Amino acid sequence: MTIHVGTKHQVTLPKEVVRQARLSPGDPLEVIYEDDAIILRPQVHVPRSQAYFWTKEWQAGEREADEAIRTDRVHGPFRTVQEMKRHFKKLGR
DSSP states (O other), X not given: OOOOOOTTSOOOOOHHHHHXXXXXXXXXXXXXXXXXXXXXXXXXXOOGXXXXXXXXXXXXXXXXXXXXXXXXOOOOOOSSHHHHHHHHHHTTO
């Protein structure tokens, strides 16, 4: 697929590329020139109030939780605190 640089140094991305990359008008793209290649990489801006979620530590915990769910190492849900306490008492915890 070939596209051309316009007179104002602009390029138009093909609809299929926009669809596959799930881009919308105004989305920021990082531009990298590396080894004779131009790379356009979508950038995701995270609100400061949600930045903690994307830390390495938090993501490691998310992967651990996902693995626990996948391997059925979870308990509950429980209707009451007392029900939960009885359950863990039976398990010796």
